Amino acid sequence: MSIVISQPSAAPVIHALRSLGYSAGTAIADLIDNSLDAKATKIILQFKCFGDDGAIIIADNGHGMNEDTLQDAMNIGSKDPRADRQPNELGRFGMGLKTASFSLGKRLSVLTKHNGIYAQRCWDLDHVSKCNEWQLFTAIPDEVRQFMCNIEGDSGTVICIDKLDRFMGAGGLNTIHESSFYAKVRRIHHHLEFVFHSIIENGKVQVILNGNELDPWDPFMVKHPSTLEGETQVLNINGNKIKVKYYVLPHASFLNEMEYKRAGGSRGWRDHQGFYIYRENRLLHYGDWLGMFQKDTSSQLARVRIDLPNAADEDWQVDIKKSAVIPPDNAKTRLETIARFVRKISRDVFYYRTQGSHPSQTFKGSLNTWELSGSDEGQQFVLNRNHPILSEIQKKIDDETSKLLNLYLKFVQLGSPSNITDSPKVEEESIQIVTDAMKELVIQFASTLIKLQVVQNMQQLIDALVTQPAFDGLNRKTLKSIIEEANVSHE
Ligand SMILES: Nc1ncnc2c1ncn2[C@@H]1O[C@H](COP(=O)(O)OP(=O)(O)OP(=O)(O)O)[C@@H](O)[C@H]1O
Ligand SMILES: [Mg+2]
DSSP, X not given: OOOOOOOOOHHHHHHHHTTSOOOHXXXXXXXXXXXXXXXXXXXXXXXXXXXXXXXXXXXXXXXXXXXXXXXXXXXXXXXXXXXXXXXXXXXXXXXXXXXXXXXXXXXXXXXXXXXXXEEEEEEEHHHHHHHTSOOXXXXXXXXXXXXXXXXXXXXXXXXXXXOOTXXXXXXXXXOOOHHXXXXXXXXXXXXXXXXXXXXXXXXXXXXXXXXXXXXXXXXXXXXSTTOEEOOOEEEEETTEEEEEEEEEOOOGGGSOHHHHHHHTTTTOSGGGOEEEXXXXXXEEEEEEOTTSSXXXXXXXXXXXXXXXXXXXXXXXXXXXXXXXXXXXXXXXXXXXXXXXXXXXXXXXXXXXXXXXXXXXXXXXXXXXXXXXXXXXXXXXEEEOTTOHHHHHHHHHSOHHHHHHHHHHHHHHHHTOTTTOOOOOOOOXXXXXXXXXXXXXXXXXXXXXXXXXXXXXXXXXXXXXXXXXXXXXXXXXXXXHHHXXXXXXXXX
């Protein structure tokens, strides 16, 4: 079969690449990803405004690039997205350096140093458009080079984006003024504090923007004593281990004004509820329930952290901008259960229903009263039987009381709204087949009700049993026959 090579024209491709829909914040985050992948520990960003143009400079002390690596890096699609990446690596598509930069401005200059040797390249889209060819400059123009500091030490990289048409507002009329330029920079600063909070909070990486160091913004208020925190669940989704952990933020009355405002983030409390999806510890997407639930005011305290490894990129359809994912269907079902549970706790805290247990207590680790039992098949919320208070009670009571308490806890667990499945009530009144374990539970519960004189006769006993979520699906006739068979008496 004969073939011909079809060369895409440079000018239209550029236009398409510039229109991937990056916001300024996501574009800068994509560039910081590169510095982090290069193992930088210090990243310095500068935003400069000169009237109707500006320049963005990002300098890092990472491992830099040699001439060949830099040449590859400047290519559109410099790496195969299907290739395995190192654990923790943030890159995927071999595009970010170019697409993120071009979404901000028309010129990208890269100065880099590796083992003490400098290399440089520069894309100028005005030039590419004019000649309609991918002509890459091997030297950075002086007018740009003057903004770019020399690289201290043996290695590092400085990139500069200028001709900031997009960043400044496309076209002459909408061009932003200096004050709105810096307002935009402040928004980016907050965005980065959010996106990289997990990476910078351990203190190993420092990011400085126009002289101010980024202060990690933790959406989960983990340090606040009244934050409720679930156990980490590890879900095995199509071969990838996905970590999920829920948080319920404190009721507003437990926060001072500063804390309240800060926890509300840039969009306000209501719009910060939902799933927070991290990929290799870097926030990708947040602020909704991924289409599973609507946002509502009473759920606004619920925030669920999901941690994805980069190996799950394809399964979760991570997008080129690293700002969106589409969870696989089997993950959705699991996440929905967790979300339903945490939304319910949020409602309780929001409406102040959990006052008793709420003030100044931390529910961390073994202090959780509820835990999700995470088998691969399905999830159930189980009471934490190792809770220190429960253990203390168990120590102080005799065997019989302990049995009663255990029975009660079993019913609390079985009757938890989160565990009740929507099994239709059985209408027909024929005797059903019941497992021995279930029979045992019915008998145990029935004899306790009788002993405690909660019910006086068979009719009341059956009425009580039939309302128990634990016995959902058992009809009256079946319950009656179990009791009669066991000869549970009312005397
Ligand atoms: N600051 C930097 N320091 C060292 N190397 C860098 C730096 N920025 C980019 N590179 C190199 O350039 C390559 C291309 O970067 P680019 O952002 O375009 O793609 P990527 O990071 O591999 O994937 P993605 O498109 O997902 O970001 C990187 O793989 C890396 O080798
Ligand atoms: Mg990248």
